[in-house]
Amino acid sequence: MAVNLTGRNFLKLLDYTPEEITYLIDLSAKLKAEKKAHKNQKVLEGRNVALIFEKTSTRTRCSFETAAHDLGMGTTYLDPTGSQIGKKESIKDTARVLGRIYDGIEYRGFGQDIVEELAKYSGVPVWNGLTNEFHPTQMIADMLTIKEHLGGLKGKKLTYMGDARYNMGNSLMVTCAKLGMHYVACTDPKYFPKEDLVEKCRAIAAENGGSITLTADVSEGCKDADVIYTDVWVSMGEPDEVWKERIDTLSPYQVNEKAFSYAKDTAIFMHCLPAFHDLETGIGKKVYEKFGLSELEVTDQVFESQRSVVFDEAENRMHTIKAIMYATLGADQ
Numbered sequence: 001m002a003v004n005l006t007g008r009n010f011l012k013l014l015d016y017t018p019e020e021i022t023y024l025i026d027l028s029a030k031l032k033a034e035k036k037a038h039k040n041q042k043v044l045e046g047r048n049v050a051l052i053f054e055k056t057s058t059r060t061r062c063s064f065e066t067a068a069h070d071l072g073m074g075t076t077y078l079d080p081t082g083s084q085i086g087k088k089e090s091i092k093d094t095a096r097v098l099g100r101i102y103d104g105i106e107y108r109g110f111g112q113d114i115v116e117e118l119a120k121y122s123g124v125p126v127w128n129g130l131t132n133e134f135h136p137t138q139m140i141a142d143m144l145t146i147k148e149h150l151g152g153l154k155g156k157k158l159t160y161m162g163d164a165r166y167n168m169g170n171s172l173m174v175t176c177a178k179l180g181m182h183y184v185a186c187t188d189p190k191y192f193p194k195e196d197l198v199e200k201c202r203a204i205a206a207e208n209g210g211s212i213t214l215t216a217d218v219s220e221g222c223k224d225a226d227v228i229y230t231d232v233w234v235s236m237g238e239p240d241e242v243w244k245e246r247i248d249t250l251s252p253y254q255v256n257e258k259a260f261s262y263a264k265d266t267a268i269f270m271h272c273l274p275a276f277h278d279l280e281t282g283i284g285k286k287v288y289e290k291f292g293l294s295e296l297e298v299t300d301q302v303f304e305s306q307r308s309v310v311f312d313e314a315e316n317r318m319h320t321i322k323a324i325m326y327a328t329l330g331a332d333q
C-alpha cells in the first residue's frame, strides 16, 4: 500500500512502521537531489508553521526555518522566553490556540508528555524537535547519512557509546530495531536504557531481523561495528553538578582510535552535534579548567578524521526535516 502520512504527528519513531520510516528517508534523498539541482520546491506556499524552542538549538532551528522557506511556508520562532507556554498558559490551551493559526507546530523542550499533549489538542501535525526522551527528526537524518556512506541500513551494526538512557540513545535503539539493524549500547550499566524500552525494542528488532545488545565491554561493543555513534555526556536541561560523575563513569566510553581499532575498516563516526572534542567552546574550557580534560565524548583526532561524517549528518537535518513537513502536510499526495 502506498504510504500517506498526511495529517500525522511526528513525535517518536515507535509510532511509525519500518515502511513509513523508509519512505521518509527516500523522500529526503529525493528532496535533497532536487534542492542541489536548484528546483523550485515552493509547493506549500501560503502555509505557516510555529517553531517552539524551550531549549536552545542551532541545527534543528535552522533546518526547520530553511526547509519551511524552501517549501514556501512562513515561520514563527518562539524562543525559550518568547511565549506564555507552561508559565501563563497550559500546553492544552496553547495547542488549541496555535492549531487555529498554524498548519503545523514544531516543539523542542523537556518531557515527551508535553509534545504528546500538544499533538493531542492542536489538530495540526506536531513535530518533535527533541525532548528528554526522544529526538526523532535527528533519526531520519542519521539513517539517510548511513545509507549514503554505507549503501544500506539493514544488518548494519551501530554502536552507541556514552549516555545511552537519554534522547539520542533511546531514539537510535528504536530506529535500529525498526530498520533491522544491530544496535549496541556500549556503556556503564548505570547508563543503559530503561528495561521496558529495551524489551519493546527487542521485540521490534526480532520482527525486522535486527538485535539489541547492552554491554560495558568496549572491545565487544565495537567489534565489527559499521557505525560508532556518541553524544554529549551532559544534555541540555541537566544540572552542572552531574559533570563530575559523568566524566568519572563515561570516560572509558570516549570514542577514540582504540574504539575504532575493533570496528570494521570501513566504519564511520557519527554524532548529532554539538560535540566537545576541543577547547573551542565555553563549556569545553570550563570542564578543562575543573577536570583537566581537553576532549570529552570524542577525541579531536576521530572527530576530524576521514571516518567522521558529522557535517553530512548536520546537512541532512535540513533535507530530512523538509521531508517530514512535506509528507505530514500532504505535499506528496
Ligand code: CP
Pocket: 056, 057, 058, 059, 060, 061, 130, 138, 272, 273, 274
Ligand atoms: N543535533 C541537534 O539537534 O542540534 P541542535 O541542538 O543544534 O538543534
Ligand code: NVA
Pocket: 130, 166, 167, 168, 231, 232, 234, 235, 236, 272, 273, 274
Ligand atoms: N542529548 C543532547 C542532544 C542534543 C542534540 C541533549 O539533549 O542536549
